Amino acid sequence: MNDGVLSNLLIGVSLTLVLVGAAAVVFSHHPSKQAVVLSGYGLLLTILFVVLQAPDVALSQVAIGTAVVPLIVVLAIRKVSDIRAEHRGITDGQEEK
Amino acid sequence: MTRRIRLIVLGLGIVAFAVSMALAFTGMPQFGGDLHAYRDAAVAATYAHDTANAVSSINFDQRGFDTFGEETILFCAVIGVAALLRPVYRERRREVSEAGHVLESTNLLVYFLFPLTVVLAVNVLAHGAVTPGGGFQGGVILSTGIHLLYVGGRYSLLRKLRPLAWFHQGEALGVVLFGALGITGAALGSALFANVIPQGQLGDFISSGTVPLFNIAVGMTVCSSVIVLLASFLDQALAIRAERVSDPGRTPRSGYEEGSAS
């Protein structure tokens, strides 16, 4: 019985953490901050999968969700801000917007 | 559609979705119960093929055709990204300088972690049928390990260590290998993606028939895909710049159209 209460508690806590993490990702409006939060959220999901006895899923989540996807997001943000900076450099003095 | 109307539509949608989901969940078996019909069938099939890792068995043996479809999704997405992110009209590639300052300890950590990650990836890939892991995880870990060099500030070394043309071919080869294994199943066995190799003893390194071979094929595809993906994004972020146009202002549309259509 004690074992059941403990596992319930563990599952409840990790589920709540995942929910909070998802909210943090959605509500962090600056994308560069969001990439870091997304990585942390991936880690929380990994913990949940380990708790729910899914090691295969946890392994692929930790590789894709905390490393590859946030890295792609960071690179995309960097590229987009470069494009905007270049554009601003071109239009400066030409037209006011 | 104005923002206000959009938010109203969103609210209505969320409420409707939440209500229908709540109704659906009350009719579902309870969380953590012991009623799992699919599990019982899958475990029996896993035992019949002497595969220790049930998830690998389902992915590569019992649902081989679905996984082939998923491979194809990944393959097409990577082709799409590579096509969208190549240097187009009025863009040039510039040399990336290695000027960035990297801490000594970061460097050391990279040198230490890089071989470790590669070994870990190969281990995860090779034991996919026996322990947690397999082609997907091994492939992603391997490609992430190679990109550690970027963290160490060695973009030029990364480019040397990563002959992209090889990985373009490796990706295609992985998909072809996967398909060929499936057709072999059809030719020698009863059905497409049938497990035709003797399965050996459950838990042994050489066991579970075709599953390790599928793991290798998937590992090749996934590793190459992730490398090609990250290479496209890294190139865009670091090396590719728009050319200074002689007459400033809005860039002519037709130029971009031409570049992306070819």
Added chain:
Amino acid sequence: MNYYAYFVAVSIMLLGVAGIATSRNLVHTVVCLSVAQSGTYVLLVAVGFQYGGVAPIFGAQVGKTTPVVDPVVQALTLTDIVVSAAVTSMLLALVIQIAKRHQAIDPDRLGRLEG
């Protein structure tokens, strides 16, 4: 506890959808889409869970009669994660392309989406 896991899964998905609808930056929109999709991972893995069940890796300790969690939904989740990564990267490539053409990535300022 009975329905909490399902509640969390649906909440994550709705959070993601709300984020997509209110987003002011296309990169943020794509990240919200991947959050919405992660709700399905939680739902799938939660459906297959069983109290006292162990991970579906058979061996010396885990035999035919040991209760294990459902490996079918785990295999589905694995597929889901890989597809999510593919979709996210494809969409981000499109966002970069939009930024190159319009120099703006606020969906409200883009006006209409052209082909």
